[in-house]
Amino acid sequence: MSGRVKVPGFHVEIDARDVTPDVLSEPGLDGGETSISRYVQAHAAGDDRLVALPTFVKRGFRHRCVLVRADSPLRSFDQLACARIDLTGWPDSGNTWTRALIRAGGVDLSGIEWRVGPLAAGAVGTERLSNRPLPPNVSAMAEGESLARELAAGRLDAILTSFMPPEFFTPESRFRHLLDDHPAAERAYWAATGFVPGIHLVTLKRDVVEVHPELPAVLLAGLEASKRHWLGRRRLLADTPRPGCCTPSPSRPKSSARTGCRTTVTGRHALGSSGLRRRDRVGSVNGGQAGVPVGLITTHSASGGPGRHLPHALGRRPRRTRRKGSPPAHS
Template sequence: MSSTSVNIVLRAYDQFCPLILGAIDTPGFDFDVRFRAPLSNEFPEGIHGGEVSFNRYVMARANGDDRLVGLPAFVLRGFRHRNYIVRRDSPLESLSELKGKRVGSNSWSDTGTMWARAALREAGVEVGDVQWVIGHLDDKIRMKPKTPFDVEPPHGSTFLAGDQTLMDDLRAGTVDAATTAFMPPSVYEVGGEFRRLVRDFRAAESGYHRRTGVYPAFHIMAVQRSFAETNPRAVLALYDALIASWENWWLKLKNFGEASPWAIEEAETMIRDFSEDTPPFGLDKPAHRTMLAAMCHEQYAQGLVGTAADPARLFSDFEEIAKAAGR
C-alpha cells in the first residue's frame, strides 16, 4: 500500500526528535520533516505545513486571513520575564520599574515579544508607558526581514540606524533595558557585563502563572488550507504523530532524565504545577483555553489588531476535520 508524502517544517526540539528520527509509526503517511528549513508563516512550494509563529497566525485570523489551518499543537512554549536584559550595574530589578524607561526590542510581531509585553502589562506597565527602541540586538542577532504578517511598532518608537545595535546602546546607557527571544552569550557569563533584569525569573514566572493561568505558547503547527481540504486524513495523522512523538519523549524523560543534574525534577514540576498544560495539545483543557483568550486580548490591548480574534474560532477548521472523522 502506497503512503502519502507530507512535507513539513519543524525544529528539532527534543520532544519531536522521535518523529524526525522515524521512531513514530505513521501508517499510510510518510512525513518528511525539514528541521533545518527556516520558519515562516508563508510556506514555500512543496511544503504542506509546519511550525509557525502563533502571534502572526492569530493576527492573520483576526484580519480575516484564513490561508492556514492551525492545529492545536503548541510545539514551543515559555515565559518571558526572563527575556529582559540590563547592564550588570543597572539599578533596575523588576518589570514594573520599566515605566518611562527606554526599552529596546529587535522584533515587534514575534510571539515571544508579544508575551514579553503581556508580562510587562501584567506588572502595571502599559505599552505606551515605555519609550521603545527598535533595532538589531547585536552583530549576530539581527532583526528579521519584515513579512506581510507583521505590524509596525507604536507611533513614536525610535529606530536605530543600520550600524547601531541595542546591546551597544545598552552598554552606552542610552537604552535602559532590552527584550529579545535569544539571550546574547554575555548574559550567561559569570560576572559578564549584562544580566537578566529579573534575577529570580523562575519565581516571577511562577507567580505570573498562578495569577493568570497562562503558560504562553509561541509556535503552533499549521498546514496550507488547500492541503487540508484535499488531505484531511493527513492533517489528523500529523496531529497524532506529534502527540505520539511527545509521549515517546515524555516517557524517556521520566525514565532517563539525566541530560542535566535535575532534569527529572523539571518533569515533576510539569506534573505538579502544569498538569492542565501537559501535554501541549488540544482544546479541552481550561488552561489552554485561558491562554488562547489571553493571546487574543493581548493582541488587541497592544494595538496589534483592530479587532480581537475569537479564541473559540482559532482552530475551528481543525475541529471540523476531526468531527467529520468521528473524533
C-alpha cells in the same frame, strides 16, 4: 525521526531548517512551524489560509527575557514606565508575550520609546519590524547599532530578547535580568494562568486540509505520540537521583550533591524538545540559538500527490521510506 511514530495514511519526512519558514510564501510546503503571534494577527485580519493545530513546538516563560545593566536601579516591570527599551523584533511571539507582562505590571506601552534591532552587531533585527502598521512610538535602530552595545553604553533602560548575549554568561557581564527572582515569578504566573506561553505552533495550508480533511487529526495524534515517545525515552535515559541524594552530608559536599541531582542526557542519545532524538545535521530556530530543533515534515497521502514539507520540532531525521503505492519524495 526514528520511524516508530506513524501517521496513518500519510508518508512523513522530516528535514532540518535553520530558520522558521514562511509557510504561505513557499509553494512546496503543506504547512509548517509558525509564529503564533503572526498567525493570530493574520487570522484577526481575515486571512484564514492557515489552519492551526493545537500543538506547540516552542513554548517558554518570558519573565527572564528582560535585561538591564548590572548597575541599573530597575527591579520590576512597573518601573519600566516611560523607559527606553529596544527589542529584537516587534511582531515576534516572544516579545509580544513580554510586552503583555509589562502591560500587566501597570505600564502604558504607548509611553515607552521602542526600537527594533539586532541583539549583536551584524545579526538580523531591523527587518523584523512588521508588515502591519506600527505604533508611533516604535522605530528601527540605526544601521550598525545593536541592543547589547546600546544597553552596555547606558543609552537604554532595558532590552527584550529571547536569547542572551554571550557576555551575559561571563563573570564580568554588564547585564542582569530585570527580575531578581524570575523563576519565582514564572512559577507564580503558571499558578495564576495554568499555561506556559506558546511561541510557535504547527499550521497546515487550508487548501491542503480541504483535500485531506483527515490530515489535521492524524498529524496531531502523531505529534502527541512523538511527545509521549520522547518522554518515555527521557525517563529511560535520564539520571534518576536516589532518595536523599540532594541532601548534603559530611561525606558528600554540597557541590557533589547538586551534581548528583542534575538530570543529564549526553552523547548521541541527547534529546530535543520535540520528543524526537537529535542528530548532528539538525538545525534550530535562528541558527541554533533557540535550542529547539526545527525540521520539515513532507507528507504523501496514500493516494499520491506531490511531496511537500511541514516544519516540526525535530529530534532525528527520518528514514527515507514511503507508504506502498505512494510516490517518492520530491526535493
